[in-house]
């Protein structure tokens with residue numbers, strides 16, 4: 001991004017600004033990298049982070065990037081970040097996160113993959129940082145200390161119960177930086193754990209900036225992100241008014257802050273050093289660039305704002321410095337200056353509105369140019385397929401995308417929000433009924449690392465099966481007997497009227513295959529559109545199986561997925577009982593079904609053809625493998641299944657053929673046979689329970705050993721944590737541990753001399769009182 005402006009010919013009463021010519025030519029050497037637009041900025045508190053956030057707002061706004069925005073101002077903070085915290089992200093992949101959020105590796109890595117995204121944060125010297133946070137948030141109020149320049153000193157020498165302060169829900173009361181960066185307070189005094197966590201953070205963050213070296217940090221960031229100098233220009237935001245920050249901290253107070261915030265001190269020391277290592281390794285031209293940047297920044301500040309500052313109320317009645325824009329600026333400059341000085345909340349409101357508009361436009365576009373589209377279709381042998389996938393994944397402990405409630409709210413199109421929370425790791429398999437929706441499905445299952453598979457069935461049998469199974473005839477007053485389908489088709493059907501029914505199954509009344517695959521019913525009779533959609537599906541799916549050739553389909557799938565033969569063994573599930581299948585369809589009925597479901601017919605024809613082409617391309621060995629598979633499948637079926645009829649109720653009193661397992665099977669075989677016949681419901685229930693207990697294997701998440709990032713700091717656990725000790729310094733040059741009057745009494749650190757004296761007096765008075773009353 002290069003913003004250029006000159007205003008030599010303009011009437012302006014400020015001389016400095018008149019002379020200014022902001023050069024569009026970058027003075028830095030030509031950039032060979034391309035700009036990074038995928039950034040997670042972990043916004044810590046009171047570190048100049050609002051100034052940096054403003055840089056990101058401007059950059060992302062200009063480039064129309066997608067922000068992970070908070071619904072108000074915080075992204076779920078002080079809770080650890082979760083993927084569902086951002087405001088209406090829907091299925092969009094966010095580019096930038098730059099609002100207060102508490103670091104949580106796994107969900108953050110999920111939304112912002114490490115491979116493509118840069119992780120950046122900022123720290124500040126912990127003494128100034130704590131002072132700023134303490135005063136800004138008026139933290140002393142919890143223990144009755146009024147907010148004045150002395151309040152921090154009083155707090156630090158008052159004898160602090162960390163547990164009590166935490167119970168007041170003041171998360172930043174100790175080690176605010178480490179808190180934001182996700183360390184549990186339980187580790188605050190375990191120096192080994194703190195150091196380990198710092199090493200962990202070092203791997204997690206590409207750049208840790210230091211507020212005291214704001215400009216140096218920004219130039220490093222610019223280089224890391226391959227941005228232009230114009231992209232990192234800023235005006236200092238959120239600065240307290242001078243009388244508020246006037247607290248001159250004595251050496252004692254500074255020492256006490258450091259003792260109280262030891263973890264932050266270690267953190268800061270480490271990253272302060274690493275910043276300077278980074279700067280050194282940048283070479284001499286770093287300083288040239290720094291000087292250019294500072295010069296441009298000064299010029300911009302002079303051009304944008306008046307010298308005197310205004311005050312603006314921000315939080316809890318607190319006032320911070322803000323700016324008055326110069327008058328008479330050219331439009332482009334004025335827009336930039338206005339954005340540079342815009343308060344965070346105003347910016348967020350603007351960005352949320354923009355985001356909503358973008359979502360609305362995209363929804364419209366989608367509907368026009370294909371609501372790109374699912375996996376298992378209805379009545380196509382998909383329950384048997386689901387059993388294969390569930391068995392495969394369950395055995396290998398793979399992660400499934402499970403419906404939050406039932407069927408991913410089918411007939412809705414798939415949305416990530418309809419899935420059970422997926423916060424722990426990337427899922428491996430989605431195989432439940434859901435309506436295809438390209439974007440969210442692609443998002444969870446990236447095309448380059450996933451295989452997309454579905455199954456179709458010839459539309460005549462498929463429609464007949466759906467019609468009878470879902471009792472669609474009954475729904476429209478044609479009963480549920482063998483010729484209700486014929487009556488329905490001959491009666492002259494108004495599709496529009498049918499769709500008015502509230503029963504979701506009505507969506508299967510026409511082109512049920514296309515419906516599951518995501519085509520909007522509006523296009524059912526627009527055959528150009530249907531054909532185009534088929535082409536789209538052809539690109540989306542790696543394999544479209546054909547239920548009519550189930551075994552052939554499975555062998556193709558085995559080859560595509562590089563599976564073993566025992567992985568695709570199956571018994572037919574969910575088959576209708578014989579008296580229900582008996583509808584003999586006359587030629588007329590078949591013809592009418594085809595007319596009514598024309599889109600499905602075109603779909604089936606296309607994929608049936610491509611299916612056989614695929615089989616042909618597999619060569620001779622395919623038929624040999626198919627024969628071997630059939631033999632093995634028959635053998636396993638004979639070994640497992642009793643040869644007597646068994647029925648099970650599945651849907652609204654409907655019966656389906658079930659299976660019973662032979663008795664006295666060897667243990668391993670019995671286990672396999674049982675899994676072979678388990679229903680989708682069984683697997684869903686089991687997998688849900690399993691996923692709740694499942695933890696990501698520690699080897700893959702790269703967390704420090706002493707640190708369990710899943711543990712939540714629920715209030716109950718505060719009570720059981722023993723007080724984190726702190727020895728205040730009363731006057732420096734003492735070895736406080738030896739001479740300090742502070743003693744631990746239960747959970748409290750108290751000034752021993754005073755309290756002991758008071759207690760002695762109280763006991764003495766009480767004794768005198770009892771003596772007096774008894775005499």
Ligand SMILES: Nc1ncnc2c1ncn2[C@@H]1O[C@H](COP(=O)(O)OS(=O)(=O)O)[C@@H](OP(=O)(O)O)[C@H]1O
Pocket residue numbers: 044045046047048049050051132136211214235236237238239240245
């Ligand atoms: N560029 C630059 N250089 C140095 N210092 C800066 C800069 N920008 C902001 N600040 C100071 O950062 C403090 C505000 O931090 P945040 O914006 O992170 O606060 S907040 O947590 O978002 O409320 C606040 O510090 P205090 O005034 O001490 O509170 C700001 O003065």
